[in-house]
Amino acid sequence: MRIFTGVALALAVGLASAVSPFASSSPDGLEKVAGDKGFLGDGGLAPIQEDSPIPDYSFPGVANGRVATGLAGFVGTCGVFALGYALAVAVRRLRGGGGPNGPARAPDRRARR
Amino acid sequence: MPLALHIPDGFLSAEVAGAAAIVAVAAVAYGLRRADRDLDEARVPLLGVLAAFIFAAQMLNFPIAGGTSGHFLGATLAAVMLGPWLACLVMTVVLATQALAFADGGITALGANVLNMGVLGALLAGFAIGAGLRVLPRTRSAYLGLVGTVAWLAVTAGAAATSIELAASGTIPLVVTLPAMLGVHALIGIGEAAITVAAVSAVLASRPDLIALGRFEPAVDGPASTAPAGA
Numbered sequence: 327m328r329i330f331t332g333v334a335l336a337l338a339v340g341l342a343s344a345v346s347p348f349a350s351s352s353p354d355g356l357e358k359v360a361g362d363k364g365f366l367g368d369g370g371l372a373p374i375q376e377d378s379p380i381p382d383y384s385f386p387g388v389a390n391g392r393v394a395t396g397l398a399g400f401v402g403t404c405g406v407f408a409l410g411y412a413l414a415v416a417v418r419r420l421r422g423g424g425g426p427n428g429p430a431r432a433p434d435r436r437a438r439r
Numbered sequence: 440m441p442l443a444l445h446i447p448d449g450f451l452s453a454e455v456a457g458a459a460a461i462v463a464v465a466a467v468a469y470g471l472r473r474a475d476r477d478l479d480e481a482r483v484p485l486l487g488v489l490a491a492f493i494f495a496a497q498m499l500n501f502p503i504a505g506g507t508s509g510h511f512l513g514a515t516l517a518a519v520m521l522g523p524w525l526a527c528l529v530m531t532v533v534l535a536t537q538a539l540a541f542a543d544g545g546i547t548a549l550g551a552n553v554l555n556m557g558v559l560g561a562l563l564a565g566f567a568i569g570a571g572l573r574v575l576p577r578t579r580s581a582y583l584g585l586v587g588t589v590a591w592l593a594v595t596a597g598a599a600a601t602s603i604e605l606a607a608s609g610t611i612p613l614v615v616t617l618p619a620m621l622g623v624h625a626l627i628g629i630g631e632a633a634i635t636v637a638a639v640s641a642v643l644a645s646r647p648d649l650i651a652l653g654r655f656e657p658a659v660d661g662p663a664s665t666a667p668a669g670a
Contacts, residue, residue, distance in 0.1 A: 330646050331484040335491055342495035350500040350508035355623040356601060357444035358507040362619065365611050369447030371542055378542035383498060399498050402541065406494045410532050411487030414478060417528075421475035 335407055342399030346383070347392035445537065445544030445552045446601065452608035453547070459604060460550025466558040467531050470524040477522045477651070485649065486525065489517050490532045492638070497533070501630055509627030512597065514560025515590040516635045520642065522651040523565030530557025555600045560593030567592065568652045579643065582653060583636050590635040591628035598624035 353361060360366035371378075380386065385397035451459070478486070493513035500508035513533070517526035534552050537543040544552045571585040598620040606613035642649055 327481055327484060330649065331488055334488045338488070338491040338495040342498055346495070346498035349498060349510075350502040352500070352502055352506050352508040354444050354500060354508050354510060355598065355620065355627050356446065358505075359616060359619045359623060360444075360450070363611055363615055365450065365605075368610060369444075369449045369545070372448045372546040374546065375538070375542040379540050381542040383541055383543070395498075398541070399495060402498075402536065403491045403495045405540070406533055406536050407487040407491035409487075409536065410490030410529060411484060413528065413532060414474075414483040414486035417471060417474040418478055418483060421471075421478075 338407070339400060339403050342403040343396045346399040347395040445534065445556070446548040446604075448545030448547050450545070450608065450610055451548055451551055451604055452610075455604050455608045456545075456547045456551055459554045460547075463531070463550040463553040463558055466524075466527045466562075467553070470527040473522075473524040474528075477525050481649065482521060482525070482651075485520060486529055486532075489513075489520055489526075489529045493517065493529065494533050494536070496634060497537075503623070503626040503630070507623055509623070509630055511631055511634050512556050512560060512594055513635075514557050514597075515564040515586065515593045515631070516638050518561040518564035519568065519586060519635070519639055519650060519652045523561040525651075526561035526564070527553075527558050530561065551601075551604055555597040555604070559596050559600055563593050563596055564589050565652065572653070583640060583643075586639050587632035587636045590632040591625075594624050594628035594631045595621060 352358075357366065360369065375381075380398045380401065383395055383398045383402070384391065385394040385401070388394035388397060493511070493516070496511040496513060498510070500510045503509050514526060514530055517529045520526075521529065531553050534544060534557060535549060538546055538549050538552070567589045568585060571589070572582070575581040575585060599617065602613055602617040602620045605611050605616055639650070643653075647653070
C-alpha cells in the first residue's frame with residue numbers, strides 16, 4: 327500500500343507542479359457558455375474569497391506565471407492529500423472502524439449473505 | 440494557466456443554491472455514516488491519494504473545439520476506487536479546498552458544485568457500474584468500456600444539472616444553456632472517459648484489489664464467486 331500511495335501521490339504532485347503550468351488557458355466549458363450567453367458578468371467572488379491564500383491557482387508573490395501556477399499546484403495537491411488522509415483517519419476513529427475488523431470486513435459480509 | 444471555473448457566486452439564486460447545498464450536505468453526512476462499512480484500512484490513504492490526484496488533474500485543462508478547454512472532474516474514478524459514498528467525501532474535500540483556498544467556485548455555490556461534479560457523478564457511477572457488471576461479460580475490456588461510458592455520462596449529467604440550476608435561478612433559460620452546455624461537455628466527457636479508463640487500467644494492472652466497484656467487490660459477486668478464495 328505504501329508503494330501504491332507513494333507512486334500515485336508522486337504522479338499527482340508531478341502533474342500539478344510541472345504539467346499544470348502548460349495547461350490550456352482557454353475558458354472551460356461553463357465559462358465559455360457563460361461568456362457566449364452573456365451571464366458571465368453575474369458571477370463574482372464572495373467577500374471571503376477576496377483574501378484567498380492562492381487566488382486563481384497562482385502562488386502570490388511569484389513573478390513568473392508558470393512558476394506561480396506550479397507552486398500553487400504543489401501546495402494544493404499536498405494539501406488535499408493531507409486533508410483527505412486526515413479525514414479518513416478521523417472518520418475511522420470516530421466510527422469505531424479501527425482495530426481488527428478492517429480488512430476482514432469484506433469476507434465477513436459475503437458470509438452473512 | 441489553468442483558470443478552472445466552477446459555478447461562482449452570483450450565478451444561482453439563494454433558493455437554488457440552498458436546495459443544492461441541502462442535498463450535498465445530506466450526501467456527505469450519509470457518506471460519513473457509511474464510512475464504518477466502506478472505509479477499510481487500505482482505503483484510508485486512498486482517500487488522500489484520490490483527493491490529490493483529482494485536484495492535480497483538475498488543473499490540467501485540455502483544449503477542445505472552438506477556443507474552449509475542459510478538465511477532468513473525477514467523480515467516476517473516485518467512485519470506482521472508493522464506492523459512491525466515500526467518493527462524495529473526496530469530491531467535497533477537493534471542491535471545498537478549491538473554493539476556500541483558490542477562489543475557484545463560489546462559497547454559496549459550493550453545494551451546487553459538490554452536487555453537480557461530485558454527488559451526481561458518484562451516485563450515477565455507483566448505480567450504473569453496479570448494474571453494468573451484472574449484465575456485461577466479465578472481461579477487462581467490457582469493464583473498462585463500462586467505466587469510460589459512465590465517466591462520460593457523469594460529466595454530461597453534471598452539465599445538465601448545472602443548466603437546470605441556472606434556469607431555476609432565473610439566470611438564463613434552459614433552452615439557451617442546455618444545448619450549449621451539453622455540446623461542450625459531450626467533448627469534455629471524452630477526455631474524462633480517457634483519463635478515467637487510463638487511471639483504472641493502471642490500478643487494475645498494479646493493485647486490482649483496491650478497486651471498490653469492480654469484479655473484486657463482494658456485493659457484485661454471486662454465490663459462485665470467482666474472486667480468489669482466501670485472498
